[in-house]
Amino acid sequence: MYSALFQMRFGYRFVAVLAVVLSLVLSGGSANAQVTAYKQAVATAAANDAALAEFYKSRNYKSIWTGRAGKDGQRRKAFLAALAKAGDHGLPVKRYDVEGLRARLKAAKTGRDRGRMEVEMSRLFLQYAEDMRSGVVNPRQIDSGMVRKVLHYDRLQTLQAFAKSSPAGFLKKLPPKTPEYLRLMKEKRKLEKLLGRGGYGPKVAAASLKPGATGASVVALRNRLVAMGYLKRSSTQTYDAKMQKAIQLFQRDHGLPTNGVAGKATMAEINKPAEYRLRSIIVAMERERWFNQPRGKRHILVNLTDFTAKIIDNNKVTFVTRSVVGKNEGDRRTPEFSDVMEFMIINPTWNVPRSIAIKEYLPLLKRNPNAVGHLKLVDARGRTVNRGAVDFSQYNERTFPFNLKQPPSRGNALGLVKFMFPNKYNIYLHDTPSKNLFNRNVRAFSHGCIRLQQPFDFAYALLAKQMSNPQEYFQTILKTGRETKVDLKTPVPVHLIYRTAITKPKGGMEYRRDVYGRDAKIFNALSKAGVVLRAVRG
Incomplete structure (x- = not known):
């Protein structure tokens, strides 16, 4: 109880340092002066970082970097060598200042100076490990469309694992090991x-x-x-x-x-x-660090800059089709993220997104209630509403109370099939009646979703894993004209990426526009x- 009250009043850092000082005083002896100064310096330097404080406390403030012999020397050598090659990975060399670090290590003669350098080394190591495994910058802080979830590693566990591992071996495993990154x-x-x-x-x-x-x-x-x-x-x-x-x-x-x-x-x-x-290659390496996670033995890869959608099985492209992505304006740009495709809908109904309904169609309806006649007006209870009974002029973008829907048909905006990986961005892959756009070189025209040039073949390729005759099965459902949900027995990861620099497996590069x-x-x-x-x- 007294410890908790003390910590509340004076703060975690003060209590942590005080605990170290008391333990060192109790151990006594002038012969321990250097050790005492070293441990006190470690405790003080680490106190405002919970991971570092816990790490050193758990090992009684024993060093992992600044000891004069043994494993500490191996760690210093391996880490300094890794930092010297940070530029090979397109990392910020100035952030690590390897030559300055060497000089400060050499100048650290007293116990207090070694203690400070001990914590500085660990702090820098954690920064380097984070940069190498998860990226230098945060994508969400750069562009609202880059919403990929980046895998971040626990800092305490990282230090603990490093302390128990072969230093050179641990550092070698930090960068992405994908063939693309290499x-x-x-x-x-x-x-x-x-x-x-x-x-x-x-x-x-x-x-x-x-x-x-x-x-x-x-x-x-x-x-x-x-x-x-x-x-x-x-x-x-x-x-x-x-x-x-x-x-x-x-x-x-x-x-x-x-x-x-x-x-x-x-x-x-x-x-x-x-x-x-x-610059494109360096950015691609950073993007690969953000994407440093399992992708699935079978997965779907959509490169927004390449305007293609691919099915990849065991690192080999087994199907590819052209795609149309979001237009380069406002909220139409297709976001970058990963999710899991769970099902497809054959003969889909198009539930017009509210943003499209109020920004594009409501102005038309105000001028002419019979505009966009291919869409049904539906109220909150799901009932179809007679347009002639509605005064659209009384509504604005905030008060418009209806939904707009387009029944299944060949003229449906989604075409005849859509592929669903439910996500909060309301993005999916689908067919389209506007086939002419696939002949364009730059294909950024949609409201954000991804249109496929060969959606039927895409469906056959997905269903081939769970049935012997996917084409016949698909076409039988299609001919009914009824909206039908077809589950994928094994859900497939979907990755929407954005790469302007892409390597070729046999050497050389491909580049796309930003x-x-x-x-x-x-x-x-x-x-x-x-x-x-x-x-x-x-």
């Missing part, structure tokens, strides 16, 4: 070396170039294609067949129509500097945290 690191090193040699070289001055063209702009185009690895060195000054093929490969890797003509869009991508691509400007925001936040671009010479 390949991104490799491509980052290649691009840094290229920057050290001058990058891609001068930009191409021409707005566009076609096969058969000649002159200085063609030479500049040739040199950039060589630097990027799409063309072997040559002395040609003509946009010949080899250059046309190189442009087609470049277009494929950048999500452009592969016509072999360096038009406006292609030239814009060709002229982006190596520094821009390096359609929502999110990657630019991320790199800006990383820069403020201390991340810098490197050019490696030699």
